[in-house]
Amino acid sequence: MHFVLYQRDDCALCDHALALLAAARAPEFASVWIDEDAALEARYGARVPVLRDERDGRELDWPFDGDRLAAFLRG
Numbered sequence: 001m002h003f004v005l006y007q008r009d010d011c012a013l014c015d016h017a018l019a020l021l022a023a024a025r026a027p028e029f030a031s032v033w034i035d036e037d038a039a040l041e042a043r044y045g046a047r048v049p050v051l052r053d054e055r056d057g058r059e060l061d062w063p064f065d066g067d068r069l070a071a072f073l074r075g
Helices: 012-023 038-044 066-074
Strands: 003-007 029-033 050-053 059-061
Touching (some): 050 066
Parallel strands (some): 003 029
């Protein structure tokens, strides 16, 4: 998997991002919850949900829509 979605538990914005990923038929991705990881909380706390491409380090911060997501997935 090249993509990672950083998110929180019980996060309405994260749920919305998941719906956009499904609608875009995004490739498989890993989900990482930042809630109990101090380093991830410091890095992503105010930005979640964040989609990261592990191949090149690009990150797509919330808010994003279907068009921005599609462009990000294309690289």
